[in-house]
Amino acid sequence: MAKSDLKNFTLPGLEAFLSGQGKERFRATQIFKWLYQKDARSFAEMTNLSKDLRVELEESACISNLEPTTVEIGKDGTRKYLFVLEDGAGVESVIIPDEGRNTLCISSQAGCAMGCEFCLTGSYNLTRNLTTAEIVNQLCAIRREVEIRNIVFMGMGEPLHNLDNVIRALQIMLDGNGLQFSNRRVTVSTCGLVPEMARLGREVIVNLAISLNATTDELRDRIMPVNRRYPIGALLQACREFPLPSRRKLTFEYVLLGGLNDSPADAKRFLKLIHGIPSKVNLIPFNEHEGCDFIAPTREAIDAFHAYLLAHNVTVITRDSRGGDISAACGQLKGRVAAGEPVNVNQCS
Numbered sequence: 001m002a003k004s005d006l007k008n009f010t011l012p013g014l015e016a017f018l019s020g021q022g023k024e025r026f027r028a029t030q031i032f033k034w035l036y037q038k039d040a041r042s043f044a045e046m047t048n049l050s051k052d053l054r055v056e057l058e059e060s061a062c063i064s065n066l067e068p069t070t071v072e073i074g075k076d077g078t079r080k081y082l083f084v085l086e087d088g089a090g091v092e093s094v095i096i097p098d099e100g101r102n103t104l105c106i107s108s109q110a111g112c113a114m115g116c117e118f119c120l121t122g123s124y125n126l127t128r129n130l131t132t133a134e135i136v137n138q139l140c141a142i143r144r145e146v147e148i149r150n151i152v153f154m155g156m157g158e159p160l161h162n163l164d165n166v167i168r169a170l171q172i173m174l175d176g177n178g179l180q181f182s183n184r185r186v187t188v189s190t191c192g193l194v195p196e197m198a199r200l201g202r203e204v205i206v207n208l209a210i211s212l213n214a215t216t217d218e219l220r221d222r223i224m225p226v227n228r229r230y231p232i233g234a235l236l237q238a239c240r241e242f243p244l245p246s247r248r249k250l251t252f253e254y255v256l257l258g259g260l261n262d263s264p265a266d267a268k269r270f271l272k273l274i275h276g277i278p279s280k281v282n283l284i285p286f287n288e289h290e291g292c293d294f295i296a297p298t299r300e301a302i303d304a305f306h307a308y309l310l311a312h313n314v315t316v317i318t319r320d321s322r323g324g325d326i327s328a329a330c331g332q333l334k335g336r337v338a339a340g341e342p343v344n345v346n347q348c349s
């Protein structure tokens with residue numbers, strides 16, 4: 001019988017697993033702390049469990065782990081990690097340093113099915129969803145090396161397209177007996193899967209970022225196929241209904257594409273669209289990459305767009321492109337695995 005990977009369980013899930021084996025539920029909390037607070041990678045390390053329990057767990061369960069296959073470090077300190085999963089699929093995670101506070105950009109899928117035109121990950125199609133353990137293990141592996149302050153689900157994949165695993169991974173990250181992140185420091189980004197936004201809001205409290213990128217359905221239909229299913233009006237209605245804790249804001253991400261969505265008229269429409277939604281705006285000047293026809297916006301267009309929103313009391317940040325020299329910038333992750341790269345093999349493989 002296949003062993004159960006304990007890193008696929010939330011704390012209540014682990015309690016149910018153990019009680020199904022006739023064990024005390026409180027053992028789950030002990031094991032959870034070993035996994036996430038002491039980074040135990042074997043049952044032998046769990047010295048407050050009886051020897052008999054450890055032997056029984058060895059037979060029915062396993063603890064997966066990931067080690068990065070490569071780490072690239074950009075000139076600005078951005079670090080890109082490639083993980084080659086046991087089936088050979090590659091996923092990437094990125095650490096973005098900011099005055100000593102590191103943000104981890106995490107992947108939720110190998111590839112992506114959403115097909116946003118400006119995104120390199122999208123051009124690779126979806127290989128598969130990551131398991132809960134594979135999502136959490138990116139974080140576990142990287143925090144052995146650097147301290148992580150914020151987590152953003154903005155790596156490869158559309159997180160809400162793998163919602164069961166993403167919710168479980170979030171619950172592990174936020175659990176006081178688990179990875180102990182404050183929900184203020186965790187952000188999930190979506191291209192706009194409307195029903196899943198509502199479910200996320202019902203099941204877990206985290207920050208939500210919406211990748212908007214166009215101010216008309218005509219353009220958004222063209223550059224983000226998801227818009228044909230959930231047009232801008234439905235998306236913004238879902239934003240208005242998203243249960244935000246008091247004094248929190250949604251984030252709107254807007255990739256500025258030269259000559260396409262960066263005009264003064266776009267800025268004006270954008271302002272009108274987000275009117276009344278507690279929000280902040282991240283402007284992301286497009287990074288040109290091979291095989292993509294879009295162009296970067298001019299400095300003047302970026303500044304004018306930014307200034308217009310600011311003048312209308314919108315909290316706006318223009319995100320300088322980070323990690324561009326190692327293809328770690330927004331929309332540039334591809335998880336390409338070179339021939340012969342070692343895959344992660346562990347006791348759950």
Ligand code: SF4
Pocket residue numbers: 112113114115116119120121122123155156157158191211331
């Ligand atoms: S922008 Fe996000 S949702 Fe769109 S294709 Fe890229 S990874 Fe997928």
